[in-house]
Amino acid sequence: MDASIFAIQPTSAEPIYRQIVEQLRRLIAGGQLASGELLPSVRDVAGFHAINPMTVSRAYGIAETEGLLERLRGKGMAVAAMHRGTQSQAHRLALLEAQLADVARHAQELELPAELVLRRLSKIMGGS
Amino acid sequence: MDASIFAIQPTSAEPIYRQIVEQLRRLIAGGQLASGELLPSVRDVAGFHAINPMTVSRAYGIAETEGLLERLRGKGMAVAAMHRGTQSQAHRLALLEAQLADVARHAQELELPAELVLRRLSKIMGGS
DNA sequence: CCATGTGTATTAATACAACAATACACATGC
DNA sequence: GCATGTGTATTGTTGTATTAATACACATGG
Numbered sequence: 682m683d684a685s686i687f688a689i690q691p692t693s694a695e696p697i698y699r700q701i702v703e704q705l706r707r708l709i710a711g712g713q714l715a716s717g718e719l720l721p722s723v724r725d726v727a728g729f730h731a732i733n734p735m736t737v738s739r740a741y742g743i744a745e746t747e748g749l750l751e752r753l754r755g756k757g758m759a760v761a762a763m764h765r766g767t768q769s770q771a772h773r774l775a776l777l778e779a780q781l782a783d784v785a786r787h788a789q790e791l792e793l794p795a796e797l798v799l800r801r802l803s804k805i806m807g808g809s
Numbered sequence: 810m811d812a813s814i815f816a817i818q819p820t821s822a823e824p825i826y827r828q829i830v831e832q833l834r835r836l837i838a839g840g841q842l843a844s845g846e847l848l849p850s851v852r853d854v855a856g857f858h859a860i861n862p863m864t865v866s867r868a869y870g871i872a873e874t875e876g877l878l879e880r881l882r883g884k885g886m887a888v889a890a891m892h893r894g895t896q897s898q899a900h901r902l903a904l905l906e907a908q909l910a911d912v913a914r915h916a917q918e919l920e921l922p923a924e925l926v927l928r929r930l931s932k933i934m935g936g937s
Numbered sequence: 938c939c940a941t942g943t944g945t946a947t948t949a950a951t952a953c954a955a956c957a958a959t960a961c962a963c964a965t966g967c
Numbered sequence: 968g969c970a971t972g973t974g975t976a977t978t979g980t981t982g983t984a985t986t987a988a989t990a991c992a993c994a995t996g997g
Contacts, residue, residue, distance in 0.1 A: 696985060704918065711920035723944065733987050738945060755943055755994030773919045774929060780912055781926075785933045787908065790832065791901045792839035795934040798909075799927055801902060805913045806923040824954060850973065861956050866975060883964025885973050 684721040684729035686714070697732055701740035702747075709749055709760055710776060712767035720750065720758045810842075812849040812857035825860055829868035830875075837877055837888055838904060840895035848878070848886045 686708070687701055708714045723741065727734040741758050744750040751761045767773075788798045814836070815829055836842045851869060855862040869886050872878040879889045895901075916926045 698985080707915060707918035711918055713918070713920065722942080724942090735945075735988085736986065739985095741944075752944075757943055767920070770921065770925060773921055774925060776919060777912065777915060777921070777926065777929070780908075780915065781930050781933055784905065784908055784912060784930065787835060787905060788934060790835035790839055790841070791904060792841065792895070793898065793901055793905070795931060797898060797902060798905065798934065799931055801905070802909050802912065802930065803923065803927055805909055806916060806926065826954085851975090852973085863957085863975085864955065869974075880974070881964090882962090883973055 684725040686721070687726060687730065689730045689732065691730070691732065698736050698740040698743070701726075701737065702743050705740070705744050705749055706747075707773075707776065710768045710773050714760050716760050716762055718760045719753075719756065720760070722757050810846060810849050812853040814842075814849070815854060815858065817858045817860065819858075819860065826864050826868040826871070829854075829865065830871050833868070833872050833877055834875075835904065838896045838901050842888050844888050844890055846888045847881075847884065848888070850885050 687704055689697060689700060691697065693700065705714070714720075720741070721729075723734045723737040726732075726737045741750060745752055745758070748761055748763060750758045753759050784798070788795070815832055817825060817828060819825065821828065833842070842848075848869070849857075851862045851865040854860075854865045869878060873880055873886070876889055876891060878886045881887050912926070916923070
């Protein structure tokens with residue numbers, strides 16, 4: 682697997698290691714990273730994105746603690762076998778729940794009608 | 810105005826002073842805080858939410874720099890006169906744009922169909 | 938065996954957030 | 968005038984988060 686699977690934004694307020702962990706969570710849950718698949722090495726990812734290897738290692742370590750990844754000694758990190766294939770839609774939707782709740786709260790503070798927000802989001806998602 | 814207008818989450822990763830600034834932005838843009846309205850004093854807010862007065866003062870100071878608030882010497886802080894009434898829907902929707910883009914990106918990584926996400930968000934917003 | 942590839946423990950540097958304790962400038966109202 | 972109410976500047980301390988630099992242990996493959 683190529684080091685380019687991750688979309689790192691070094692300028693973002695969100696810490697790099699957390700960006701990686703969260704993308705791993707979603708890519709695995711969505712099935713874009715298949716079970717058993719070998720991930721790019723920490724040095725590959727670090728070199729490609731010009732970040733420190735330890736930052737990547739930290740992300741991989743957290744993902745392993747969460748049970749997302751498995752460590753293959755001498756080989757590297759792979760998607761855990763437990764996570765065979767794609768999770769259920771309900772399970773994946775749950776990963777968006779908190780973010781959707783935030784959107785709803787902010788929309789209410791902005792006194793924006795729900796229909797308007799939904800139309801806008803629909804347009805953004807459709808165009809991707 | 811009561812000190813309870815702010816919904817502070819001390820455990821959140823987002824800094825308290827920034828929570829306050831962002832809520833001010835939205836509440837003013839949405840018209841829930843009317844122009845000229847007097848805000849709760851820093852000591853009131855700090856006491857009510859059990860946080861440090863200087864943290865509130867910092868938030869008010871930033872909001873003043875942004876032109877959201879006006880300082881009334883000896884009285885306190887008030888919503889700036891410039892912000893008379895509610896902003897246009899387009900202007901308010903723009904404040905949600907970045908967050909909606911994030912939702913779209915995450916949904917794609919999760920391989921969730923747009924309709925499912927929209928239905929879920931609609932339910933959350935409707936129930937509020 | 939040994940070069941090369943894994944991941945990572947350790948230490949340090951830097952920055953940030955929040956709190957605490959003062960003290961100050963200003964306006965209001967008795 | 969003076970007590971009381973604003974916001975704020977200042978200084979210091981504490982705890983934490985993030986990233987970086989270095990060195991190490993281990994497995995693989997010839």
